[in-house]
Amino acid sequence: MAASVVCGFSALRPERLAALRLAVEPLTREAFAPFGSVMDIDGAELRMINGGTTERYHRLAVSDTDSEGRTIVSLFRGQPRAFPFSIAMMERHPEGSQAFYPLDKQDWLLAVAEDDSGRPARPRVFRASGVQGVSYGRNVWHHPLLALDDVSDFLVVDREGPGLNLEEYFYSEPFVIEAADLKKRDKP
Numbered sequence: 001m002a003a004s005v006v007c008g009f010s011a012l013r014p015e016r017l018a019a020l021r022l023a024v025e026p027l028t029r030e031a032f033a034p035f036g037s038v039m040d041i042d043g044a045e046l047r048m049i050n051g052g053t054t055e056r057y058h059r060l061a062v063s064d065t066d067s068e069g070r071t072i073v074s075l076f077r078g079q080p081r082a083f084p085f086s087i088a089m090m091e092r093h094p095e096g097s098q099a100f101y102p103l104d105k106q107d108w109l110l111a112v113a114e115d116d117s118g119r120p121a122r123p124r125v126f127r128a129s130g131v132q133g134v135s136y137g138r139n140v141w142h143h144p145l146l147a148l149d150d151v152s153d154f155l156v157v158d159r160e161g162p163g164l165n166l167e168e169y170f171y172s173e174p175f176v177i178e179a180a181d182l183k184k185r186d187k188p
Ligand SMILES: NC(=O)N[C@@H](O)C(=O)O
Pocket: 091, 098, 142, 143, 144, 145
């Protein structure tokens, strides 16, 4: 079998490609627990408010911002990523958590990693449904926003303030997400 070309650079031996190929897992609270919170009304605390006219899905996540900073709310409009996609780097925010909630009910991807002596370990990739958001815990390694299929808007809650709140790490060899592994979720 001919070696595939990854990242448009060089042909990698098939066995090396296989080692760098990342599985895509469905996003669940349990699987994501080491990295932060899943924001999903399924399983959330429901409070009927406003005279029963409004359902409040209470505290889907808790924002964690240092005392020097402030928590802000932004909108990210992400361009869809093309596949195969290289996970060449990860980042983290030492001073605050960062939450993303999709506004277009479009599935999306996220990649996170455990910390290994100050560097991200092998990434784990999750496919989120269009009604699942996440809050990355403070200083948790993650890849910048990965929109799928179409331009997608996200509400983002994160930290603004003094000092550097971004640490990046570039892998010596990029990992890869293949289109074949995206496995569209069956509708809930
Ligand atoms: N740069 C920025 O605000 N976004 C990233 O932190 C990200 O995780 O997408």
